[in-house]
Amino acid sequence: MMRNRKWEPCVYHRGSHADAFLRDYLAQVGRSVLLIAGAGFDPRSVRIAPLFPESLQQATRAILIREERPNPVAELVARAVHHRDQLMAKFPLAREHAIQIFARDNAIIGGREAAKLMTGQSLDGITDVFVDMSALSIGVAFPIIKHFIDVLSTMSGPVANLHVIACHNPQIDDAVSSNPSDTVAPIHGFRGGWGLDEKSRAAILWMPQLGRGKRPVLSRIFQMLRNVQEDTVVCPILPFPSSQPRLPDELIEEFAEELQLAWSVDVRDLIYADEKSPLDLYRTILRIDDARRRVFASVGGSQIILSPLGSKALSLGALMAALERDDFTILHVEAIGYTLDASRADSVAVPDELVHIWLHGDAYGDGHGKEATQK
Amino acid sequence: MNQDFILGRLAEIMAWETDQARREFAWLRLMSQMKYDGYQDFLAGARFVESLADWLQQFHQDERAIAYTFVRSSLVYISTAEMNHLVELFYPETVVWHLQQDVARRLDIRTWNVWASNQSRTLFNRLRRQSLFIELSDGARIDVFRRANAGLISNEQTVTAPRLNDEKLDELLEDLRKDLDDPKARFAFVFLIDDFVGSGTTLLRKKEDGMWTGKLFRFWEDNEDRFKKYFEDDWSLCVHHYLATQRAKQTTAERSHQIASERGNGKWFSAVQFSYGAELPDDLPLSKDTHADFLALTDRYYDPSIENKHTKVAGTDAKLGFGQCALPLVLEHNTPNNSVALLWADTPGDNNQHAMRPLFRRRQRHS
Numbered sequence: 098m099m100r101n102r103k104w105e106p107c108v109y110h111r112g113s114h115a116d117a118f119l120r121d122y123l124a125q126v127g128r129s130v131l132l133i134a135g136a137g138f139d140p141r142s143v144r145i146a147p148l149f150p151e152s153l154q155q156a157t158r159a160i161l162i163r164e165e166r167p168n169p170v171a172e173l174v175a176r177a178v179h180h181r182d183q184l185m186a187k188f189p190l191a192r193e194h195a196i197q198i199f200a201r202d203n204a205i206i207g208g209r210e211a212a213k214l215m216t217g218q219s220l221d222g223i224t225d226v227f228v229d230m231s232a233l234s235i236g237v238a239f240p241i242i243k244h245f246i247d248v249l250s251t252m253s254g255p256v257a258n259l260h261v262i263a264c265h266n267p268q269i270d271d272a273v274s275s276n277p278s279d280t281v282a283p284i285h286g287f288r289g290g291w292g293l294d295e296k297s298r299a300a301i302l303w304m305p306q307l308g309r310g311k312r313p314v315l316s317r318i319f320q321m322l323r324n325v326q327e328d329t330v331v332c333p334i335l336p337f338p339s340s341q342p343r344l345p346d347e348l349i350e351e352f353a354e355e356l357q358l359a360w361s362v363d364v365r366d367l368i369y370a371d372e373k374s375p376l377d378l379y380r381t382i383l384r385i386d387d388a389r390r391r392v393f394a395s396v397g398g399s400q401i402i403l404s405p406l407g408s409k410a411l412s413l414g415a416l417m418a419a420l421e422r423d424d425f426t427i428l429h430v431e432a433i434g435y436t437l438d439a440s441r442a443d444s445v446a447v448p449d450e451l452v453h454i455w456l457h458g459d460a461y462g463d464g465h466g467k468e469a470t471q472k
Numbered sequence: 473m474n475q476d477f478i479l480g481r482l483a484e485i486m487a488w489e490t491d492q493a494r495r496e497f498a499w500l501r502l503m504s505q506m507k508y509d510g511y512q513d514f515l516a517g518a519r520f521v522e523s524l525a526d527w528l529q530q531f532h533q534d535e536r537a538i539a540y541t542f543v544r545s546s547l548v549y550i551s552t553a554e555m556n557h558l559v560e561l562f563y564p565e566t567v568v569w570h571l572q573q574d575v576a577r578r579l580d581i582r583t584w585n586v587w588a589s590n591q592s593r594t595l596f597n598r599l600r601r602q603s604l605f606i607e608l609s610d611g612a613r614i615d616v617f618r619r620a621n622a623g624l625i626s627n628e629q630t631v632t633a634p635r636l637n638d639e640k641l642d643e644l645l646e647d648l649r650k651d652l653d654d655p656k657a658r659f660a661f662v663f664l665i666d667d668f669v670g671s672g673t674t675l676l677r678k679k680e681d682g683m684w685t686g687k688l689f690r691f692w693e694d695n696e697d698r699f700k701k702y703f704e705d706d707w708s709l710c711v712h713h714y715l716a717t718q719r720a721k722q723t724t725a726e727r728s729h730q731i732a733s734e735r736g737n738g739k740w741f742s743a744v745q746f747s748y749g750a751e752l753p754d755d756l757p758l759s760k761d762t763h764a765d766f767l768a769l770t771d772r773y774y775d776p777s778i779e780n781k782h783t784k785v786a787g788t789d790a791k792l793g794f795g796q797c798a799l800p801l802v803l804e805h806n807t808p809n810n811s812v813a814l815l816w817a818d819t820p821g822d823n824n825q826h827a828m829r830p831l832f833r834r835r836q837r838h839s
Contacts, residue, residue, distance in 0.1 A: 105564075106586075106587050108584045337554050337557060338557075338558065338561075338750030340753065342750075342752060342753065343548055345554070346503070346507070349503070349506050350499065350502065350503075353498065353499075356506075357502065357505075364506050365553075369554055369557040371561060371565070374561075374565060376565075377561060377564070377565070380564065459588060460584050460587055460588055462588060
């Protein structure tokens with residue numbers, strides 16, 4: 098029997114519907130917004146600013162996050178500064194905050210630092226929190242979103258709405274490549290059952306999101322999982338439908354060795370997820386988890402491991418599933434740095450599409466943060 | 473069958489050197505296993521690699537690399553798992569959206585407030601029950617749709633043929649009224665479902681004599697006298713295809729607009745909404761800019777005996793497929809006739825023409 102799910106139904110928009118919703122919603126009288134966004138080199142940093150009416154731009158408290166990694170490429174820094182200046186011009190109340198992603202001993206601290214920064218933010222008078230993860234890495238964005246979910250879920254009385262925005266453009270994703278660190282670790286706040294005694298006998302199912310150029314990172318994560326449990330089952334996630342109809346085939350070819358040899362993937366274990374719909378992947382992951390919980394209930398349990406390394410929209414689906422089931426683990430390899438194929442990024446012909454998810458608040462309740470009875 | 477044997481033969485047919493043969497064998501083994509062997513018309517012992525060997529042999533030796541490269545780098549094959557996924561997406565991504573819009577309209581609330589109150593949720597659930605799902609062909613996979621939505625959509629809401637009759641509709645209406653405990657309830661939504669639209673011609677077109685035809689027109693003609701009895705006064709018609717070309721999307725919208733304005737009020741659906749599970753990109757059709765060499769083969773190895781009254785509906789020959797769509801597309805249950813004929817045509821060659829050998833043999837189906 099299907100369990101009730103937190104975000105089914107869900108208020109979400111994509112493409113032209115997302116733009117229309119944001120224009121309409123933000124133009125409503127009485128909106129008071131806290132905006133969390135990346136001020137980075139990614140051209141998607143400045144995508145949503147024009148959707149804010151001018152009067153709301155003047156009043157919006159924006160926190161612009163600059164992710165600091167060792168030895169950044171000068172051109173990327175220059176682009177980030179340019180985007181920051183554009184955002185500062187739009188949002189006069191904006192404050193820029195630098196977050197160190199690595200400590201001096203190379204420990205990954207970005208997620209924890211981001212959550213700490215959010216803890217200091219007052220929500221007094223705020224009607225809506227918008228987290229724009231378009232130009233944030235998932236190691237930083239996920240802990241921020243989890244922080245607000247935790248805070249808003251436990252507040253009494255009127256609470257702010259929580260929205261997440263991601264700008265989807267596979268061509269820009271392809272133009273950005275990351276230099277991965279050596280460390281495989283759970284994202285801050287998404288350790289789940291990883292390392293817990295009660296999960297020591299659990300059957301591990303790993304759902305890596307396949308993406309171009311992600312072989313080294315995914316191989317590293319798999320090696321770590323295999324050291325923990327030799328019989329780790331792998332169900333790779335392929336983007337379908339996709340704006341590029343041959344993309345699933347190209348990824349199958351790119352990951353041929355892993356699929357056929359290292360991971361021993363049965364063709365029936367390939368997971369297809371709509372490239373533009375976070376909800377599709379969210380539903381699929383939870384459906385699989387429901388089935389596995391029953392199967393392994395009396396023999397050590399099931400442990401789902403997620404590695405959302407592809408498009409932002411799909412990673413948002415993995416995030417929602419992990420927020421709902423708090424024993425999921427999101428294993429990640431943080432980037433030491435990025436490189437940008439500037440000519441490719443600047444010549445992107447396909448317009449990007451916004452994805453908007455309303456995660457908490459009025460849309461599901463009576464206007465005071467209390468959620469309506471689910472179906 | 474030992475795949476190594478046929479791969480060896482394929483290497484001979486293609487005249488591959490050892491290194492190239494090794495690379496291509498790896499790709500052929502991978503894609504056969506992951507996707508292509510699932511084509512429904514393949515037979516045991518004659519699946520993808522065997523069919524490819526047969527298909528390539530119809531070309532001259534120096535043309536085989538062009539044909540093989542086309543398969544290797546341009547073919548778009550939609551597998552059973554992928555097509556089933558498009559079916560599974562239909563309810564949560566499309567049906568919910570339509571119903572949500574209608575709840576907001578009826579209650580005069582914002583669409584984002586539909587889940588905020590029990591009143592709007594109740595209306596949503598009622599409208600879902602008042603929806604009929606009708607397949608326009610067996611490609612609609614209504615069985616997969618039912619299984620994916622068990623508990624949300626009942627069997628008494630799905631219809632496996634577009635041609636309704638009073639007896640069937642009476643049964644459906646009786647079940648609806650019983651479920652809603654409302655003796656006056658009627659249907660509020662009709663979803664017509666099909667798998668693929670390539671040119672839009674089969675759905676809606678004007679004949680040479682100026683009369684309209686196509687599946688959508690037939691649905692109107694067959695049922696216009698029934699709508700008042702079985703459907704609410706302002707019922708909505710939604711036409712959904714799991715997969716569509718950009719050309720079909722545009723053509724369908726234009727023709728729908730044209731027929732509505734030509735026929736006027738009361739002679740056509742008051743509103744038709746079209747939706748698509750996946751849209752193929754604008755640059756998918758083969759063109760001289762991108763596939764000049766392969767298009768030359770489609771000219772050279774064409775047998776006009778494949779033309780019939782159905783292909784002629786869209787005019788000219790069928791080299792590039794029905795309606796000159798020039799698609800490199802194969803669906804696991806059948807190859808669309810909008811795809812280039814060289815992929816699917818099978819002719820005996822008894823008219824002094826080239827005998828076309830199919831890579832993915834097509835089963836004809838017309839309704």
